[in-house]
Amino acid sequence: MEILTQMQSKRLKSAFDSSWRIIIIVAVLVQASILPLDFLFDLRANRWYWVLDFSISGLFLLDLLFNIYRYKKIRSHSVLKDVYWDTYSSWKYFIADVLAVLPYAFLLSGPLWQLLRLFKWVKVFQTMRHFQMRNIRNTSSILFWLLVFGTFLFSHWCACMWVRVHGIEPGLSNVDNYVQALYYTVSTITSVGYGDIVPHGNLEMLFNIILQFSGVALLALLVGSIVGVFTKKNPAEQRFIDNMEKLRALIHYQEISKDLEHRIGDYFTYELKQKLGYDESELMDALPFGLRNELQLEFKKNVIKDITLFESVDDQFVREIAQYLKPMILTPGDYLFRAGDKGKSMFFVQRGKLKVLSADELKQLTILRTGDFMGEIAMFKKTERTATVVSIGYSDIYELHRKEFDKVLKKYPEIAEKILVKSKSREERYI
Template identity: 75%
Template sequence: MSVNYFKSIYNSAWRILIIVAVLLQVSLMPLDFLFNLRGFEWYKTLDLCISLLYFLDLLLSILRYRGIKNHAFLKDVYWDTYSSSKYFIADLLAILPYAVMFSNPVFQLFRLFKWVRVIRTAHYFQSRNLRYSTGISFGLLWIGTFLFSHWFACIWIQIHGMEESLSKVGNYVRALYYTVTTLTSVGYGDVVPHGNAEMLYNIFLQFIGVGFLALLVGNVVGIFTKKDPAEQRFLENMEKLRALIHYQHISKDLERRISDYFTYERKQKLGYDETELMEILPFGLRNELQLEFKKNTIKDIPLFSSVDDHFVRDIAQYLSPRILTPGDYLFRIGDSANSMFFVQKGSLKVLSADESKQLTLLKKGDFMGEIALFKKTTRTATVKSVGYSDLYELQKKEFNKVLKKYPEIAEKIRMKSKSREERYI
């Protein structure tokens, strides 16, 4: 494995460690207000350890920023650094071990400035790990919901006071129960506020709960609706088909075939058309992405099994995707010819002139249509898709460019073309 891979693992592990430290301290801080955790050695030791972690994180962030601030590329995309002085100040304020230095727990609120780091790191993980962004969003949402309820529960205990009939754990659980039911506007009334302070706090919670519940539901709905873009695209396409049927008269068979294609697209191609993304990318990234899409297809073709990466890169930029539905003709005998095809998925029948005889069956890794590219002639065979078939098309102009640059590949294709021509004609 490369050095960059291990460096990436280390960076991610360190960020996760800092997030865990922040979450742990933010969870314990309101309990310190209630139960004077500063009087325990383990809490002071934990506070010192967290201060050390924050200090190391500050140093690493400074070094990271100094390393990339003059970098032409990284300075524009690697934003999880001290590109703004406010981020540096926030980390600096959170460093001191306030539980050890001060007897008043109020000073520990400075630790909350480190929460800025958590938010920035969460955005970093989401942007750098797109395939897991939904899970990250969902996890952060529920962690934030718990912390929100946890702090309000501790504030309620401070206002309401401890009930002597319950243990400390029992008092906390009861307060958390009261807070959650009030914030979610459920409020069973089995925990009743007494006195002006408690009733005003209850009113405040109810007002906060309206916005909190709307935010929570909105975020959950947003996460799930964005979870499967393939399903979204499928539903949109089916809705368009429904509108077409309403305004235009099409046969039942054609309707079924179009519906089947949308289903195939959702299941096999994940509702994704690579050409849409290609159009918005700059030339260099477009070529790299094309190579990622097509290199496995090219390598699966026996003809290209021993070629180098330079050939794969050259030919990949010229391959255009094409889909055939069951029964579609790729071409017929006598059709004009200006391209050849490579089978990515599916199978196609090569038929005789009257289509009464199947000459061969083309499957993944096979290619066809090259005969007419070597000679100024029309198609010499009829090719028909058996089921759904995914192909890549290579136009004659680009075909000639590649062959001139790689004569050994050209000779292999010529030999294959000659044997096919003798067979089909």
């Protein structure tokens, strides 16, 4: 269906955009790691340095072109302009992109000019803001790893500064000098300080004091972020914990059978594993009607896509039918309906298996699986159910009431005719 194809296309574009931003962040981190080493050891004599420098310049140039494209796209789009104009039209981002894209190692002598490449750090903060605005999943994890790499870069730069302040030890290679400086820096930041390397002179002692104060602040920030990432629970997990606590309280004050206790616990576990434990009603209530329908369609698009009844139907029909589908969960052995019940609605299987039994429940007529539908015979004829349906395991079902379905089918009589034809053939098979 066209609407589902559009959703997949948007998802691919969003995934590419996020992946590209992460690539730029990695390029910025690599550039920031190489710069202080170039100051100390003049890396321009190495061929790999030039290859790396031009590669990063190429990535930054592509990023600049992408940003210009985004700028023009947002400028011509009334909705996007209202939301993201301040982010993409800011001159500070454009200037930072231009300054970062120039290959200073080739154009100008001396590594000092390479510091201008650090203007690309603005891109890191812009990207993190973009992730938060676009509600990218795992934002906390991304922030955590960014902080980890930031801690490494801080230690790395301080180690290079220590080599500059302390001086290069004669008789040691560049690698040995750097490793020794990094060891001293990390020992000082973490307040370990074995004392095997000590500062001499006022300049080195002042550097050590600044490093100690900076290290205390950095460690506090890092520890706080780690605790926040690993202790923060998503709403579904928190709801599961709350429900299990309520179940324990119920068992404490009320006598219930072990079997029922285990079944309730199994249901809560199933709800969590199937990612159904998050109550989205509060979020839905905060949205306007149009966005609420879009979100409902996003929730239900998979079941709609798998229902053979809705193949090649109008996109607007899918939108309208989605807003009336009401979810329900059946546990093993639950009856969806029995023969003789009044048929006021029909049902669609999102996940699970259900068995259709004869009226006397002695004969199994068929097995219903993902994408199947049932209950339409009694609903259309406004009669009693002709069969009994029982859930084999846990089953996720969508219910559609006759009143709402009639509203939609009045606009789409060809869909109603298709359902009637299929329901008649199923009725003949079950009788």
